[in-house]
Structure formats: C-alpha cells, structure tokens
Amino acid sequence: MLAFLLPLRCPGCGLFVPPQTARRLCPACRASLQRIHGPICSVCGVPLAAGFEICAKCAKSPPRFGKARALFLYATSARAHTDVLGSIIRRHKYGPNQALSAVLAELIEDGLPIEPEYDVIMPVPLHHRRLLKRGFNQAALLAAVLSRKLCCRLDVTTLIRVIATSPQTAQDFDSRRRNVHNAFAVRYPQRVADRKVLLVDDVLTTGATVNECARVLRLCGAAGIDVLTIARAI
Numbered sequence: 001m002l003a004f005l006l007p008l009r010c011p012g013c014g015l016f017v018p019p020q021t022a023r024r025l026c027p028a029c030r031a032s033l034q035r036i037h038g039p040i041c042s043v044c045g046v047p048l049a050a051g052f053e054i055c056a057k058c059a060k061s062p063p064r065f066g067k068a069r070a071l072f073l074y075a076t077s078a079r080a081h082t083d084v085l086g087s088i089i090r091r092h093k094y095g096p097n098q099a100l101s102a103v104l105a106e107l108i109e110d111g112l113p114i115e116p117e118y119d120v121i122m123p124v125p126l127h128h129r130r131l132l133k134r135g136f137n138q139a140a141l142l143a144a145v146l147s148r149k150l151c152c153r154l155d156v157t158t159l160i161r162v163i164a165t166s167p168q169t170a171q172d173f174d175s176r177r178r179n180v181h182n183a184f185a186v187r188y189p190q191r192v193a194d195r196k197v198l199l200v201d202d203v204l205t206t207g208a209t210v211n212e213c214a215r216v217l218r219l220c221g222a223a224g225i226d227v228l229t230i231a232r233a234i
C-alpha cells in the first residue's frame with residue numbers, strides 16, 4: 001500500500017521501480033556496477049595485470065593495514081557522471097539520505113570479498129564538528145550494516161578523528177598522507193589490544209586515511225587491521 005502511494009525511485013537513475021520489486025536499485029543500474037574480480041594486489045586490492053601479486057605502491061611502502069578489499073570499482077574521473085555507484089556514494093555522503101545505505105546493504109548481500117574473522121568492526125570516523133553538521137557518518141551506517149551481516153561487534157566510539165582535516169578530494173597520496181597525519185586517536189586502547197579489527201569506509205581512494213587509522217590502531221596493540229570499502233577508486 002505504502003509502495004503504491006509512495007512509489008520508489010531507483011537511487012541510481014531516478015526512474016520508478018515497480019512496487020513489487022524487492023530491490024531498490026533497478027536492474028539496469030545493478031548491471032552497470034563493476035564488481036571487482038580477477039587479479040588484484042594481495043595487499044591493497046587494486047586491480048592488477050595477471051601474473052602480479054602485489055602492486056608497485058605496496059611493494060615500495062607497505063601499508064599499516066593487512067589487506068584492503070572493495071566490492072566495486074568507482075570512477076572518479078570525467079566519466080563519473082555516468083557512474084551509478086559514484087552518484088549513489090556522493091549523495092550518501094553529502095545528503096542525509098539514509099535510504100541509500102539500504103541500497104548499499106543490498107549490494108553487499110551478493111557476497112563480500114573478506115572472511116568473517118574479525119572481533120570488531122569500526123568505521124572511519126568523522127570529526128565531531130563535521131558529524132554535527134552532517135548529522136550522520138556514512139561509514140558508520142555501512143559499518144552497522146556489515147556488523148549485522150557478519151554478526152560482529154560494532155564500535156563507533158573507540159576510534160575518533162581529532163583533527164578536522166580538509167576534504168580529500170583531488171589530492172595525491174603524499175598530500176593526503178600529510179593531511180591525515182595524527183588526525184586520529186584511540187579513545188579506549190583496551191578495546192583494541194589483541195583484537196582483529198575491520199575498518200569500514202565508503203570509498204578507498206589513495207588509502208592514506210585508512211592507513212593512518214591502521215597506524216594508530218596498531219600502536220594500541222591491535223592484532224590485525226583489514227579494510228573493507230564499498231568502492232575502490234581507479
């Protein structure tokens with residue numbers, strides 16, 4: 001009845017989806033998503049040519065996390081306007097549209113590129129001022145969905161962002177790394193010591209942010225830190 005009165009629009013293309021459909025994203029938008037398969041860097045998860053085990057960047061400076069995995073590729077360049085996932089993620093980030101996290105929950109239903117072997121799931125935190133302004137942390141919404149899916153404890157209070165860094169759009173890895181250096185802290189180190197942590201974010205771009213989170217978690221004695229994002233920017 002509610003679906004009849006308030007027909008749902010596909011969050012990818014804006015077209016109405018039939019009320020009887022169980023999925024929020026229409027079939028055409030689902031088909032346009034680029035799920036990551038094939039050879040990837042065993043550390044950071046970036047797609048690689050066949051025959052390579054690890055990418056040049058990870059070989060040169062190994063990250064502080066164990067491995068990073070993502071479900072889909074994400075175009076950040078000029079063709080981003082045609083990219084369904086990019087448009088969903090951008091709106092998820094900048095508008096308080098929590099229906100979009102339901103869509104992202106739907107996307108992870110088709111399988112995850114990690115094993116359920118973690119003690120705790122933590123989102124990449126927002127600075128409290130940005131959280132107040134935005135009203136929600138999109139990474140925390142995703143982490144909550146994953147916590148239910150993996151039956152794993154969610155912790156949104158231990159890892160905090162203590163410096164409100166400038167938005168990371170259009171910066172290279174080195175400037176991003178400088179930008180986030182010392183931006184995070186662990187409030188309750190005893191909740192991290194000897195635990196296997198899964199860090200969750202929406203998009204992995206250069207990896208500088210999750211790398212810095214992993215660094216502070218490791219300093220507090222975390223047994224391991226892996227990263228899961230919905231999308232991997234290329």
Ligand SMILES: [Zn+2]
Binds near residue numbers: 010011012014026028
């Ligand atoms: Zn659509």
Ligand SMILES: [Zn+2]
Binds near residue numbers: 042055058
């Ligand atoms: Zn790599």
